[in-house]
Amino acid sequence: MAIPRRCSAPLLGLLFLLAGGLCCLSLAAPEGARITSLPGFNGTLPSDHYGGYVTIDEEHGRKLYYYFVLSEGNPSTDPLVLWLNGGPGCSSFDGFVYEHGPFNFESGGKSLPKLHLNPYSWSKVSNVLYLDSPAGVGLSYSNNKSDYVTGDLKTASDSHKFLLKWFQLYPEFLANPFYISGESYAGVYVPTLSYEVAQGIKSGVEPILNLKGYMVGNGVADAVFDGDALVPFAFGMGLISSDLLQEVNNACSGSYWNPTNENCESQLHKVDKVLDDLNIYDILEPCYHSPESSEVTLRNDKLPLSFRRLGETNRPLPVRKRMFGRSWPYRAPVKQGRIPTWPELGLGSAVPCTDDQVATAWLNDESVRSAIHAEMASIIGPWELCTDKIDFYSDAGSMIKYHKNLTAIGYRALIFSGDHDMCVPYTGSEAWTRSLGYGIIDEWRPWYVDAQVAGYTQGYDHNLTFLTIKGAGHTVPEYKPKEALAFYTRWLAGTSI
Template identity: 75%
Template sequence: MGMARERPMFYWVLICMLLSFVLTGAAPQTALVTKLPGFNGTFPSKHYSGYVTIDESHGKKLFYYMVVSESNPSEDPVVLWLNGGPGCSSFDGFVYEHGPFNFEAGTQGDLPRLHLNPYSWSKLSNIIYLDSPAGVGFSYSENLTDYRTGDLKTASDSHAFILKWFELYPEFLSNPFYIAGESYAGVYVPTLAYEVVKGIKGGIKPILNFKGHMVGNGVTDEEFDGNALVPFAHGMGLISDELFQDVSNLCQGNYYNPLDENCESKLSEVDKDIEGLNIYDILEPCYHEKSPETSLGNIRLPSSFQKLGETDGPFAVRKRMFGRAWPLRAPVREGLVPTWPQLLNSGSVPCTDDEVATSWLNDKAVREAIHAELESVAGKWELCTDRILYHHDAGSMIKYHKNLTSDGYRALIFSGDHDMCVPYTGSQAWTRSVGYKVVDEWRPWFFDEQVAGYVQGYENNLTFLTVKGSGHTVPEYKPREALAFYSRWLTGRPI
């Protein structure tokens, strides 16, 4: 056997490059975001974005935007963020809540201007914004049947995304991993967390370092959510003592599924008293879009299903939608959950101005910068879409929360206390109903020497927290306080 020849330097350079590719994955190289239209400064940390294909045969691709922690990326938690709807993009959280930038509306057709957000959750965590399910935001499928989905399928698809994402970014596998979200993500989060834990127990690789979940103003349970509004409205001074007494006597505490005509009549009076308020924050004015008025009538069948030859629509409106439909006291129930555009025959969400996000995310240069497909492929970005038909098929979330916490995983349930969409009264009641022993009695929590809300801690690491004066999307209304409790909870400090 002859002596080995000395290798040229470029050979070893090539070997090192290949090893780096294997160890770090391809995505960090191809998914790096280097600039964003509207922002002229330097990113405080690295940003990555793009697609993860979760079903090759269908061409089903989920879109994500990841902001690396500005503190200690190799050790800080990885947090997956989900907005709700169903049908609403997680760029809602990125643009309006806890993303790395604050957005300022442009003038005379200019793009919005971006400024660094001092209260971004990326200050202390690596955060992934995921558009889920397929058909929402920039996520899409080449097979339109994938746009008929529900809780269980969405959880399964999101779990497939997570596993593939960590294969692309293995350097984050040892970091603590959390799942978080708000509104209808009160369903997305615990169902996905359950899939993750089931995968860990089953030895599915990569093995995730999952630690817990957090839900803000989240849809949870038909009975608790459905009975939350009337006590909330009375406590906030939105209905009279006399009406509250009458409706309490006639309905016997059953407001979400009235069986008596007299009860129903009194509930209609409640609806009438509160119908002009901003359902997301009763302290804030209701934004009215300058367009023809919309009406509640029939659910608009998505055009994608008309193309498939579906004939079972339009669907009669079930006058409910996870506590934010009409009437407002209606909870989410098993079956079809209409998205806002389907419910109102409109592209808008009540009281919500999404012009900044819509103009920015539909700009061709922005889509190119964040590696989103063209509109001809992925569709127009919308805050909430009518492309999907979504079914609530997972039942109450209480059993999910109980199973997860009894397995040792941490859970933070937080509520903006002026939200009428998913009132805190329901979240407070269901967390108490779990039956865990109270280990931290109801008390105020503080930020900047002021009462920022109230907190109650239960055994098995279940915590309920309110944020004083906040609406439905807590980090949007109270960004400083939100970063404070988020930081304390993630690091295991007392809130």
């Protein structure tokens, strides 16, 4: 820092103090964690970036990878937000590359992707910590393959261990307001981890984290509410006729998630047939692959890799089970609560309606791995958007009890939904938030960006907010980046959305 020649002693002291504070912010990070440049990006990074591993089990060598983006505003006081993608088995680089990271990625063809600054990055207003979890997902790994057998509760416990160790490495952020966020199957990850953190705070586990609340986007929550959401969504969007709706209601008595008679099953197959060729992540969008490479239907044997397993609970699986209104013709014997692996389901490798080529090309390049302090593919294998490496048990059950507990003791919660997502329809999220029975303090109304309706919101007691984003699909910031940054900024600041 250049100091003017004519400068009073108090001012000199203040300048040196400020310089020292800025220096300490960087020096407190682990040695070698700072990311100084990124292949594919020309120019100075918009803020400081850090990346690397936190070992959560020394004996097994279980390590979780993180990528940390400091705020472009005031990193010392801006909120710190943890981001988790779902699956289970999907890397949080999904959010970094395609949703709200500091860059927009442009395909480089046979060359590396080109990175451009993202004007709607969430790092504009917050520090963002991207975590690959559990071990075996993305760039996280273990030297003991038994760690790849995991589930909801172990994932929450491991992520909590990660946070405690991470904050020891970055203690200057302990005072920042801390939020946990994610989407899709992170509808399970977020509340279970938030509960672990809250219990740790209550028990005095150090370091004491400054948890303020959590956010879930298009997240699974409860088998019944989410499973019954598709048919009302399809009718409300004009995708099925009133006659078919009446037939399904008569056969299923309004309960679609686990049909108990053949007539109900038959009528639900009619719904499946009508919706077969839609992009389930956004019904307004086309699919990105040719029909030859990815047939798109609502049956779980054709669901994309990242969402084929949504909504499982710790109940035994019936011979035929419906999740989110979609039939699952899986007939092999399963253990209680275990989510079947891809080979058992007979799934191929194609990911319908999605394209992860840019992220795959970038994250499997050796120069990128070196720049972000990640292990090489020769050691931990190739990066995959969603992996088949883990054997996952869904053992936490319904998330409603977690949401009730967390909101009742004062943590803020934002439940947001892209209103054109058919994978986890907003109708289910709206229903379960309403079912908590909290008083309405902000009646259903539109919210705005640039004087245009951006969606609708309803506010409840106990700092619970439900929000829709008009025209957005399953991954809201990917479809509506400006609107996503707008509600994110307002909610973090505690102002009205």
